[in-house]
Amino acid sequence: MIDLDHLRGWIGRSETQSELLTHALAARFRATFDQAGPVQDGDPAPVMIHLCLAQPAVPTSELGPDGHPERGGFLPPVPLPRRMWAGGALTFHDDIRVGETVTRQSTIQDVALKEGRSGALCFVTVQHEITANGRAVLSERQDIVYRPAEAAGRAASPPPAAQGQYRMRVTPSAPLLFRYSALTFNGHRIHYDTPYVREVEHYPGLIVHGPLQATMLVQYAEKLRGRRPSQFDFRSLSPLFDDADFTLNARDEDHGLHLWTSYADGPVAMQADARW
Template identity: 60%
Template sequence: MHVDIDHLRQWIGNTQSDSEVLRPTTVRQFAATFDRDWPSEVGAEAPLLIHLCLAQPIAPMSALGRDGHPALGGFLPPVPLPRRMWAGGSFAFHGPILVGDEVTRTSTIRDVTLKEGRSGALCFVTVDHQVTSNGRTVISERQDIVYRDVPPPGAPAPKPAPTAPDGQENKGLIPTPTLLFRYSALTFNGHRIHYDKEFCTTTEGYPGLVVHGPMQATMLCQMAADLEGRSPTEFTFRSLSPLFDDAPIRLNADSDGKGLRLWTARPGGPVAMEAHAVW
């Protein structure tokens, strides 16, 4: 499929901003989704990465694309490749979000690039997000989005990646459809790959529902904070392969002398997401 990269790069510098008050109910719903117990009273420090559930784009049903995402060509460039995934990103934490604060997220398209992968064209869109809490800058985020084509029928399967090891610290998780649905609802994410199994298996050719990249990043970041006993100052991550609801997930962590190296994987499978936390 032809991708006019010069046209798409006209979206560089495009910005949008939205705000939302972090209410105690949202914190309780977030905690329930992750089976955690976090303080939710006004003035309490909010859980790490709850900002991914706040001030998200809101599009009417008539403005959604085939995959349930808002149709492209508004804030994000109209990349003609049908598959869209959260490829990775980074967070720099400058201070806590407090329950009851007004959280504002200002987003800017930083870059649009085109590369050639084993399965065809890959288009990367880099978005910067600045998050404030009652006017205080609390998070600087970089988000990497990748777009790719659907492999043609009969295309050779990719070469298997090495099996991921278990970390010194690890724990298991069952990615049930209910968990994926709840996280989609919290983030107002209409992407059908996370809740519509027929769409996943028939249209997209996946073996099951796809586990959210942001949810994996949230679980790894929370694991890092639990192990260290405090929130990291920086957290970076990269998605290497998808996880589905057809197998358990393991969250892993090892100390590397500079911080914590973390990763997700299914039993016997490759690293799905790798991350690094520093303090």
């Protein structure tokens, strides 16, 4: 039984975290995404690097069995075992620059229950306001979904996604997933622990992070248009695993670009819209 009134007591709760964006972190981020070239203090930081900064440093002894921090701190203690990044929206105000101190103020905006095919789903909406040396650089809404264990695994697939006007193939190698987990200080075992993900959560392979897919789509949009978008909205529809390559896809729209990830013969995994 989910006590929604109790969980909604977390609405309005805030926390603030700060971290210096070092030359070394920017270089590791660029290396993870195979971006060539040196990094210098004062350079514009790679887009989406904010997801690697000011993450909670929870002691290992306080992690739950899935590698996430035990519940009931900043995020509400939702009594559902599976937690995923469902989507969000980003508004870019300015560049973060290497050598600046980045501060993220996070606030719980909403907690809501919905009924899915496998049972109750609990959605937690978090708003982040991010500054660099006191300058507003990014506003981000993050949608987190908690779901029952029965929702795990590969569900019956809808029809394959269309091929994009622009298309790029990606191999979700174990080193790539591990490096991204390390960059974001993310202990969630579904991204690096194959025996756990198969035997406990009953997925066919390691899961490609939602933030990693979103980062790749923003980078792809930036590559296609020559500059980062000012607005990026996205939603996760189905998981991607490390058992097959996937593609980044995009097509021109009146508003900018419509983008998505998918297997070559699979449904849309994440869809997004980028505007300039």
